[in-house]
Amino acid sequence: MGSQILEKDGCILKLKTKLKIAFVTLIALPILLTSLAVFGFGMYQINVIEKTYDISEATYESLSNSVQIMNRMVEKSYKELEEISRRNPQKMEDATYLETINARLQKKSSYLLVRKGKTIVYLGTSAKEADGVLHQLPTYKSHDATSENGMYLGGEAEALLKQIDFRYEDDSEGSAFIVTDVSDMIPEVRMFMQDMLLAVIVILVMTAALMVFWIHRSIASSIERMQVAADNIKEGNLDFHLEAEADDELGALCNSLEDMRMRLKSSAEEKLVYDRESKELISNISHDLKTPITAIKGYVEGIMDGVADTPEKMDRYIRTIYNKANEMDRLINELTLYSKIDTNRIPYNFATIPVNAYFGDCAEDLSLELEAKNVDFSYSNYVEGDVKIIADTEQLKRVINNIINNSLKYMDKEKGVIHLSVKDVGDFIQIELEDNGKGITAKDLPNIFERFYRTDASRNSSKGGSGIGLSIVRKIIEEHGGKIWATSKEGTGTIMCFVIRKYQEVPINE
Numbered sequence: 096m097g098s099q100i101l102e103k104d105g106c107i108l109k110l111k112t113k114l115k116i117a118f119v120t121l122i123a124l125p126i127l128l129t130s131l132a133v134f135g136f137g138m139y140q141i142n143v144i145e146k147t148y149d150i151s152e153a154t155y156e157s158l159s160n161s162v163q164i165m166n167r168m169v170e171k172s173y174k175e176l177e178e179i180s181r182r183n184p185q186k187m188e189d190a191t192y193l194e195t196i197n198a199r200l201q202k203k204s205s206y207l208l209v210r211k212g213k214t215i216v217y218l219g220t221s222a223k224e225a226d227g228v229l230h231q232l233p234t235y236k237s238h239d240a241t242s243e244n245g246m247y248l249g250g251e252a253e254a255l256l257k258q259i260d261f262r263y264e265d266d267s268e269g270s271a272f273i274v275t276d277v278s279d280m281i282p283e284v285r286m287f288m289q290d291m292l293l294a295v296i297v298i299l300v301m302t303a304a305l306m307v308f309w310i311h312r313s314i315a316s317s318i319e320r321m322q323v324a325a326d327n328i329k330e331g332n333l334d335f336h337l338e339a340e341a342d343d344e345l346g347a348l349c350n351s352l353e354d355m356r357m358r359l360k361s362s363a364e365e366k367l368v369y370d371r372e373s374k375e376l377i378s379n380i381s382h383d384l385k386t387p388i389t390a391i392k393g394y395v396e397g398i399m400d401g402v403a404d405t406p407e408k409m410d411r412y413i414r415t416i417y418n419k420a421n422e423m424d425r426l427i428n429e430l431t432l433y434s435k436i437d438t439n440r441i442p443y444n445f446a447t448i449p450v451n452a453y454f455g456d457c458a459e460d461l462s463l464e465l466e467a468k469n470v471d472f473s474y475s476n477y478v479e480g481d482v483k484i485i486a487d488t489e490q491l492k493r494v495i496n497n498i499i500n501n502s503l504k505y506m507d508k509e510k511g512v513i514h515l516s517v518k519d520v521g522d523f524i525q526i527e528l529e530d531n532g533k534g535i536t537a538k539d540l541p542n543i544f545e546r547f548y549r550t551d552a553s554r555n556s557s558k559g560g561s562g563i564g565l566s567i568v569r570k571i572i573e574e575h576g577g578k579i580w581a582t583s584k585e586g587t588g589t590i591m592c593f594v595i596r597k598y599q600e601v602p603i604n605e
Contacts, residue, residue, distance in 0.1 A: 125298050132294035168203040169273050172196055173257050176207075176271050180261035187261070187269055193217045205275040208232075212267050220274075221599065222522060227251035228274055235268040236260050245275075253277055317349065324352055333360040384426060387419035394419075429563065443487045443574065447598050450482045450524055454517045457495060461515065468503065470511035478519045483598040490571045491595075495528070497564045498591045502530035512588075523577070523594040535583040543581060544569040568593075 176196065179186050186192050187209055197207040197219035206219035210232065218225055231248045233256075245257040257273040317340060324337045337353045339346035394412045403409040458474035465472040495515075502513055508531050516527040535543060544565050572579045572593045579593035 121302055124302055125295075128298045128301075129291075129295060132291060132298075136290040136294070169200060169205050169257065169275060172200055172205075173259070173273055176273070177259050180259055180269070180271060184261050184263045184269060187211075187263070187271060188216060190217065193219070200273060203275070205273055208272040208274055210270045210272070211263060212269075225274070228254055228256070228272075232256075232270075232272065233258060235270055245273075247277070317346075321349060321352055324356070328356060328359065333363065384423055387422045390419045391416050429567070441490075441574075443490060445485050445487055447483050448486055448488060448491075450478050450484055450517065451476060453488065453491075454515070454526070457492065458515055461495075461499065461513075465499075465511075465513060468511075470503070470506070470513055473512075473514045475514070475516045478517055478524065482519065482524065484524055484595045485598045486575055486595055487571075491575070494568045494571050494593070495526075497568050498528050501564055502528070502532055502589070502591075505532045506530065507533040520594065522599075523596055525592060525594045527590055527592045529588060529590045531588040534585040534587055535581070535589055536585060540581060540583055544579065 176187075179192075188211070193207060193209060197217075200206055200219065206225075207217065208215065208219060208225065208228070209217040215229070222229075227250055228248060231250070231252055233246065245255045248254045248256055253276070255275040255277050257275075259271040259273075261269045261271070263269050320337065320340075324335065327333075327335055333356055335356070337349055337356065339349035339353075394416050397403055398409070398412055403412045454474075454476060458472075462472045462474070499513065503511065512531040514527075514529045516529070518525045518527070569579050572595075575595055577593055577595045579591070581589060581591050583589040
């Protein structure tokens with residue numbers, strides 16, 4: 096027994112010695128190698144920065160403070176603009192000159208913005224990208240800026256702003272702004288960080304073998320628990336909970352496994368919902384097809400029994416059969432389209448469309464169609480100039496027709512009224528379709544674009560429809576990058592609104 100104790104004690108002493116050596120190695124070796132890597136990679140990237148951006152005296156501080164580099168990168172452009180604005184301020188309205196300056200700035204993650212009075216006369220980037228900056232622009236002479244400093248814009252902007260104030264020849268207040276994106280680091284600093292990350296990984300790999308025994312003992316319990324969880328998932332049992340014992344890498348793995356279990360469970364529940372909705376769709380279509388089929392059978396039997404004994408009756412019977420067949424065809428087409436949309440197999444043919452011409456033609460077609468249905472139709476277009484959108488003409492027409500048909504379906508007035516409006520709302524074109532129908536209740540309004548949702552719970556056959564018309568509309572608009580919503584007042588009518596983003600040409604700088 097004594098020899099066993101001595102062997103055990105000897106083993107403990109040997110383990111302590113190994114732990115001391117591992118402790119010293121894990122501290123000293125990474126520090127030494129990391130210091131050498133910082134020095135080597137740092138000197139290399141400093142030289143690259145100086146050559147690439149034509150600046151001098153870059154330091155290690157520049158690698159940790161990329162804003163300092165960005166500030167110096169645009170210094171020459173700042174001084175040039177400052178000189179031009181002082182000597183020849185009207186040149187600040189010369190688009191060609193401003194494009195030249197902006198092209199140089201864009202190579203340095205910056206762009207030019209010029210304001211005359213309260214009007215932006217030049218913007219060297221997209222309105223969306225500059226939105227956060229435009230809301231924070233300082234007023235004339237409100238900021239004492241020089242080529243060595245700038246003003247930081249926080250919030251959504253995350254930009255460094257350099258301001259040059261001057262006056263135009265007509266004595267109008269003018270301001271030129273050089274806006275530099277500081278939300279991300281310059282490529283050289285990113286490369287330095289990547290090099291350092293790679294160096295640290297290599298260093299850690301070199302020392303990892305010293306931690307094998309400790310890692311083995313520390314992970315055994317967690318691995319056993321995760322193995323049990325994996326077996327449960329394999330057997331299809333998702334009703335359990337896996338909780339991490341510690342906030343470490345294994346804890347994160349436990350959390351990931353738990354997230355996977357929850358996602359699988361959620362996916363299984365979604366499949367049940369999808370199956371239920373599919374059955375509901377089949378039930379809806381079956382119900383809606385049954386009405387026209389019954390009518391067709393009745394009229395055909397009338398013809399066979401000789402009830403349609405006059406040419407007028409025969410013509411009326413045949414027309415009714417034709418209309419009911421068209422109704423069935425529409426329902427089947429709607430189901431086919433929904434199936435394609437739901438599985439993202441609908442073929443979109445996007446093209447650049449002039450707004451005024453397209454909606455003008457659309458309004459003309461609707462006018463003739465609705466006039467035949469005793470519905471007053473009017474059209475207003477508030478879009479000026481040659482504004483264009485990118486859209487699929489066929490699918491956009493389907494959106495409008497679905498909304499119109501929905502309005503007609505629930506029209507309860509003796510004289511229906513539908514109004515189409517096209518408006519310019521900044522970066523978007525907004526289309527509004529207003530009717531004087533019975534309106535939608537407040538409790539139903541948030542759900543009208545959900546698939547299979549019907550406000551007529553009784554499924555009155557006179558209304559028809561599968562309950563997927565407006566869900567198709569929403570899906571098409573979202574595929575166009577737009578948004579759709581509705582406002583309504585019971586007894587007064589409903590306004591369906593959707594927006595499509597404008598087409599904007601991006602200038603290509605040589």
